[in-house]
Amino acid sequence: MEDKKARIIQAAIEVLSSKGIEKTKVSDIVKRAGIAQGTFYLYFPSKLAVMPSIAEVMVQKTLSYLEKNVDPEAAIQEQLQVLIRTVFQLQNEEREKTALLFAGLASSEYLKEWESIYAPYYKWMSTLLGKAQARGTIRSSLDVNRTARLLIGIIESAAEQIYLYDQIDEMEAKVQTDELYTFIKHALGIEVL
Amino acid sequence: MEDKKARIIQAAIEVLSSKGIEKTKVSDIVKRAGIAQGTFYLYFPSKLAVMPSIAEVMVQKTLSYLEKNVDPEAAIQEQLQVLIRTVFQLQNEEREKTALLFAGLASSEYLKEWESIYAPYYKWMSTLLGKAQARGTIRSSLDVNRTARLLIGIIESAAEQIYLYDQIDEMEAKVQTDELYTFIKHALGIEVL
Amino acid sequence: MEDKKARIIQAAIEVLSSKGIEKTKVSDIVKRAGIAQGTFYLYFPSKLAVMPSIAEVMVQKTLSYLEKNVDPEAAIQEQLQVLIRTVFQLQNEEREKTALLFAGLASSEYLKEWESIYAPYYKWMSTLLGKAQARGTIRSSLDVNRTARLLIGIIESAAEQIYLYDQIDEMEAKVQTDELYTFIKHALGIEVL
Amino acid sequence: MEDKKARIIQAAIEVLSSKGIEKTKVSDIVKRAGIAQGTFYLYFPSKLAVMPSIAEVMVQKTLSYLEKNVDPEAAIQEQLQVLIRTVFQLQNEEREKTALLFAGLASSEYLKEWESIYAPYYKWMSTLLGKAQARGTIRSSLDVNRTARLLIGIIESAAEQIYLYDQIDEMEAKVQTDELYTFIKHALGIEVL
DNA sequence: TATGAATGAGGCTTCATTCAT
DNA sequence: AATGAATGAAGCCTCATTCAT
Numbered sequence: 078m079e080d081k082k083a084r085i086i087q088a089a090i091e092v093l094s095s096k097g098i099e100k101t102k103v104s105d106i107v108k109r110a111g112i113a114q115g116t117f118y119l120y121f122p123s124k125l126a127v128m129p130s131i132a133e134v135m136v137q138k139t140l141s142y143l144e145k146n147v148d149p150e151a152a153i154q155e156q157l158q159v160l161i162r163t164v165f166q167l168q169n170e171e172r173e174k175t176a177l178l179f180a181g182l183a184s185s186e187y188l189k190e191w192e193s194i195y196a197p198y199y200k201w202m203s204t205l206l207g208k209a210q211a212r213g214t215i216r217s218s219l220d221v222n223r224t225a226r227l228l229i230g231i232i233e234s235a236a237e238q239i240y241l242y243d244q245i246d247e248m249e250a251k252v253q254t255d256e257l258y259t260f261i262k263h264a265l266g267i268e269v270l
Numbered sequence: 271m272e273d274k275k276a277r278i279i280q281a282a283i284e285v286l287s288s289k290g291i292e293k294t295k296v297s298d299i300v301k302r303a304g305i306a307q308g309t310f311y312l313y314f315p316s317k318l319a320v321m322p323s324i325a326e327v328m329v330q331k332t333l334s335y336l337e338k339n340v341d342p343e344a345a346i347q348e349q350l351q352v353l354i355r356t357v358f359q360l361q362n363e364e365r366e367k368t369a370l371l372f373a374g375l376a377s378s379e380y381l382k383e384w385e386s387i388y389a390p391y392y393k394w395m396s397t398l399l400g401k402a403q404a405r406g407t408i409r410s411s412l413d414v415n416r417t418a419r420l421l422i423g424i425i426e427s428a429a430e431q432i433y434l435y436d437q438i439d440e441m442e443a444k445v446q447t448d449e450l451y452t453f454i455k456h457a458l459g460i461e462v463l
Numbered sequence: 464m465e466d467k468k469a470r471i472i473q474a475a476i477e478v479l480s481s482k483g484i485e486k487t488k489v490s491d492i493v494k495r496a497g498i499a500q501g502t503f504y505l506y507f508p509s510k511l512a513v514m515p516s517i518a519e520v521m522v523q524k525t526l527s528y529l530e531k532n533v534d535p536e537a538a539i540q541e542q543l544q545v546l547i548r549t550v551f552q553l554q555n556e557e558r559e560k561t562a563l564l565f566a567g568l569a570s571s572e573y574l575k576e577w578e579s580i581y582a583p584y585y586k587w588m589s590t591l592l593g594k595a596q597a598r599g600t601i602r603s604s605l606d607v608n609r610t611a612r613l614l615i616g617i618i619e620s621a622a623e624q625i626y627l628y629d630q631i632d633e634m635e636a637k638v639q640t641d642e643l644y645t646f647i648k649h650a651l652g653i654e655v656l
Numbered sequence: 657m658e659d660k661k662a663r664i665i666q667a668a669i670e671v672l673s674s675k676g677i678e679k680t681k682v683s684d685i686v687k688r689a690g691i692a693q694g695t696f697y698l699y700f701p702s703k704l705a706v707m708p709s710i711a712e713v714m715v716q717k718t719l720s721y722l723e724k725n726v727d728p729e730a731a732i733q734e735q736l737q738v739l740i741r742t743v744f745q746l747q748n749e750e751r752e753k754t755a756l757l758f759a760g761l762a763s764s765e766y767l768k769e770w771e772s773i774y775a776p777y778y779k780w781m782s783t784l785l786g787k788a789q790a791r792g793t794i795r796s797s798l799d800v801n802r803t804a805r806l807l808i809g810i811i812e813s814a815a816e817q818i819y820l821y822d823q824i825d826e827m828e829a830k831v832q833t834d835e836l837y838t839f840i841k842h843a844l845g846i847e848v849l
Numbered sequence: 850t851a852t853g854a855a856t857g858a859g860g861c862t863t864c865a866t867t868c869a870t
Numbered sequence: 871a872a873t874g875a876a877t878g879a880a881g882c883c884t885c886a887t888t889c890a891t
Contacts, residue, residue: 081854102881113856118883216456223449230427231420238419256416263409264457271871296865306873308867317865467850489886499852501888510886602842609835616813617806624805642802649795650843660875681860692877697862 082120084110086134089127094171129190136198139167143201153209157261161232161254168236199225209265216266228261275313277303279327282320322383329391332360336394346402350454354425354447361429392418402458409459421454468506470496472520475513515576522584525553529587539595543647547618547640554622585611595651602652614647661699663689665713668706673750708769715777718746722780732788736840740811740833747815778804788844795845807840 088110092101103124107117121127147159202225209215235257239250281303285294296317300310314320340352395418402408428450432443474496478487489510493503507513533545588611595601621643625636667689671680682703686693700706726738781804788794814836818829 227453231424234423234427256413260420260457263459264453266456613839617810620809620813646806646843649845650839652842
């Protein structure tokens with residue numbers, strides 16, 4: 078059943094976030110999933126093959142958070158604020174997960190799947206920008222699809238840096254996100270009064 | 271001799287870029303470096319211990335390119351253009367290297383060293399921004415240090431995406447970099463006439 | 464039904480000849496037989512347990528060919544010629560089968576069944592020799608039962624060698640079989656004028 | 657050192673003869689050889705890769721026995737008697753070895769090496785026949801090279817049958833070898849008075 | 850009688866690291 | 871400082887067999 082596949086993915090996410098890709102063994106995953114070692118291979122051809130599924134789940138999670146939190150009718154400024162806050166918060170919650178995951182994906186042959194996994198995320202962001210552009214609240218010169226990627230890229234990269242480089246200092250985090258917010262506001266040509 | 275250490279690092283870079291972290295074996299590295307298996311351990315305590323050195327070398331390379339190409343006296347617009355072009359070009363040349371490297375670092379315990387390795391890169395960028403700010407060609411409201419990180423983050427992320435997701439299509443690459451350039455110009459508050 | 468058992472044996476023969484004993488999996492066999500994995504075990508207690516059945520089928524096949532081709536009334540010379548030709552031809556058709564089969568049997572605990580499987584083959588050959596001896600066309604000093612085994616042994620061994628060691632060269636094959644024929648003719652004391 | 661390779665082969669022979677190919681594990685071999693598991697793979701690329709070496713050693717052993725026992729100056733009759741006795745005796749001593757080995761070889765990809773491994777054995781036999789032919793004690797019509805193969809084939813096949821099918825009954829064994837001897841004597845056209 | 854998902858023991862192999870030379 | 875043969879722990883995966891349906 079699909080249920081078992083889901084359980085494997087869930088178990089893999091959990092193990093991965095606590096042990097890191099290098100040290101995650103299939104035996105750990107199956108133990109946590111409560112299945113036999115061989116069963117794993119009924120659903121995934123190899124250890125690395127779970128990675129894309131994990132990424133997918135995580136992107137979905139991010140998206141569902143965003144859809145829940147970001148009011149489609151709100152002003153772009155508020156949307157951005159919520160967006161940034163949500164991504165940072167998720168990044169913070171998931172801690173190692175994102176980095177480890179990327180590491181996992183990068184070291185697998187599944188690197189190329191990244192694109193399709195991120196597709197819904199990009200799409201959501203494009204739509205957001207599209208509406209704002211229609212309303213005239215962001216500059217008309219930008220291309221919504223390409224800018225969607227740039228935005229996601231910069232927000233995630235900023236979020237990663239906070240985790241990676243800084244001790245998580247509430248104060249500093251706040252200042253960073255403000256800087257990021259202002260950066261983006263200007264980039265999008267949002268009127269700053 | 272230090273020469274041997276350098277040879278190991280160089281060999282490691284080469285092997286890593288062609289095989290990926292997961293499949294890079296110490297035996298490959300030493301073979302390419304033309305030394306004996308045991309010799310590796312005279313210079314590095316473990317396989318993962320080369321990673322930071324590799325990152326350092328690559329950051330240095332990027333920096334030296336930037337220092338050579340970016341005219342400190344030029345207008346910020348031109349500096350940005352050159353900056354973007356250089357990073358994209360390097361990313362393209364190095365292909366998998368960056369991603370694999372990050373993966374390598376991420377999966378090692380050396381993740382935390384990323385900060386210090388990138389320090390000179392951030393510093394260079396800060397200085398660039400600082401000068402522009404002093405000249406009044408970028409908005410005074412931005413914090414040069416934090417913005418330096420954001421800039422490096424977005425440029426690298428954009429460059430990675432081009433390699434990862436798109437077939438490398440000259441035309442599309444051009445459009446992407448233009449979009450990025452405009453994005454940044456706005457973000458920095460550079461006067462667009 | 465017995466039909467299903469036969470289908471399993473047939474499938475096993477086919478898989479075995481193309482993949483070799485070591486690489487033949489029960490899953491391959493059932494796939495080819497068009498049945499479920501578990502069904503196999505309703506007809507055979509273990510994987511190795513098909514081996515004797517396979518051998519039996521192949522011996523039967525050989526025998527039926529021989530019975531069809533070798534004229535019981537013909538002169539022993541002609542009978543031998545046909546015999547050799549038939550075995551060589553089968554060996555050639557079946558290619559790896561014989562060797563692989565023997566390997567399969569040998570590596571199983573079923574080695575001892577070989578005797579009973581070959582029994583009808585030996586019997587046929589004994590009868591042939593017996594008649595010739597009664598007619599006085601082969602030497603009276605030979606023991607028909609033991610000689611039957613020797614004959615089958617040498618013919619099969621020669622046939623295997625042709626397949627295994629030599630490139631299958633029509634010309635050489637002809638010369639080999641001639642040499643074998645002459646060898647046997649002398650061994651049996653058939654008058655050579 | 658070559659010494660270690662030899663030790664591995666020796667250990668493999670011993671383990672193989674007592675456990676059979678299917679049940680022989682690399683771990684058994686290295687344990688008996690007194691080396692580490694990994695060391696095995698410095699000398700052989702895989703478990704199956706020892707098989708040809710084993711076969712080689714066994715052919716060499718047979719040959720050395722034959723060279724020691726068969727008097728090159730003796731009459732062909734006596735040479736044959738000794739030859740048969742020696743092969744049967746070896747077969748008996750080695751018991752499972754030969755069968756298991758063949759099984760091992762057959763189930764490996766090394767089947768084709770059989771030819772080169774047997775080459776010295778064939779050569780020795782050809783020489784023996786050649787001398788006898790020169791002396792005029794065997795029929796001039798036979799081809800020494802091809803007949804050498806036939807002879808080795810029939811003797812080995814007969815020897816195997818004794819082990820495989822019959823309880824080892826001294827009396828019967830004697831009768832079998834006599835029958836074989838007579839068979840061969842006729843086949844070679846040796847004068848029987 | 851038939852199914853096929855699930856099992857789980859266990860082997861082969863890899864490869865980072867060591868150490869005697 | 872350099873070597874490279876030897877080590878051996880450890881993990882991925884296979885696949886014969888079982889069993890609930």
